[in-house]
Amino acid sequence: MQRFFLELCYDGTRYHGWQVQDNAVSVQQRLNEALQTILRTTVETIGAGRTDTGVHAKQLFVHFDVEENQIRDQTRFLHALNSLLPADIAAQRLLALHPDAHARFDATARSYEYRIHFGKDPFLLNKSWQLREQPDVTKMNDAARYLLGKQDFGCFSKSNTQVFTNICTVTRAEWIVEQGQLVFHISADRFLRNMVRAIVGTLLDIGLKNKPAASIVDVINSQDRSKAGTSVPAHGLYLTRVIYPYID
Template structure:
């Protein structure tokens, strides 16, 4: 059967407000569940999608790649297939492109870089509900950017990981971490080869403690070296978090 299957990468985007995260789970609606159901309906074949990563309840994705294996010849026209798929998907999930890849390509393990954003606004705005977190105090952005430089590099980030998470290592390589002022408020940008569960939300909470002068910029070094989650800051709400980019060495992920 494997010789008759062809592997595809599918790029999707979604508003995570109405879902209990990406991954299929019992007694809860997930993005993966809705995607698998729509793909099965079109292809008339049992589909198991593998995503580049997981997003938690309420987290959004501007770009997520999944791979799937389907019988050769089922997709004759990629544009028509996407049109059909999008007509079956709910309005808050979009399929943006699909393309064939080598049968050994893997959406999760082949990704070399992932990027997230966390959005914060300060004035009440009904159009940002579930899309950004309202913060009532103004943090010092310069101090937070100073502290963020200590995140760069290859380190053990256990202090920012959700407790009792089974992973083979807590070591990640962060290549970019900074705050940017916007018309609505602030956006935190972070890029790494991999992320631990809850890592970005815990980092943002820690940096906000520093920006609000509850901690010093240098304290982040002690927090990281402690490898103790209780030393870091609070986890900010999920609805301000966006997965924005996945990079692979063999495809152009810009869109």
């Protein structure tokens, strides 16, 4: 068997997240269906992580196994796959890798961004969250610096998730104004379920309600989800990058 990594991007608006689930259409379901049509066999894909309903991905890697030599022309294969995938899902790159390569467990870092705009813009519908008030960006960036490093982020995690630890190492957390939008960038070795949306909601509480930047330290130390801010809407969130030691 040959293991392949497939790089994808997608608009998550019409999907109930990445992962296959009962009674709902997911990105993984549509991908599996297209792969099985081309390869004429059952294909199981493993993703680098899961995105929730309405969340987008500029880059997501998945792996799958097929019989050796079944995919001989990768360019032709990608063309065929894209012709079967819906318009809001695109296959960008196919890589033949060693049999132990794992899209989820081998990822050493992931990056997300959360996009906010001000003023009604029909071209940003379901792509960015419209905020009426202007937050204090300087104060939010002061607060974001407390997120850096290795610590327990359980206060930002969705309840009752099956993880062994809430410890994550955040290497970047900052707000930047980009082409009139306010964008939060965050990178870490791993993320908990709902973590980014809860962090953004907590930082906006600080930026909009004039709370001290250091108040986020008390939230983190509490390890209590009720102490953090409300999760912001999913449609402003993008998975932007997944890093592996063996992929450029």
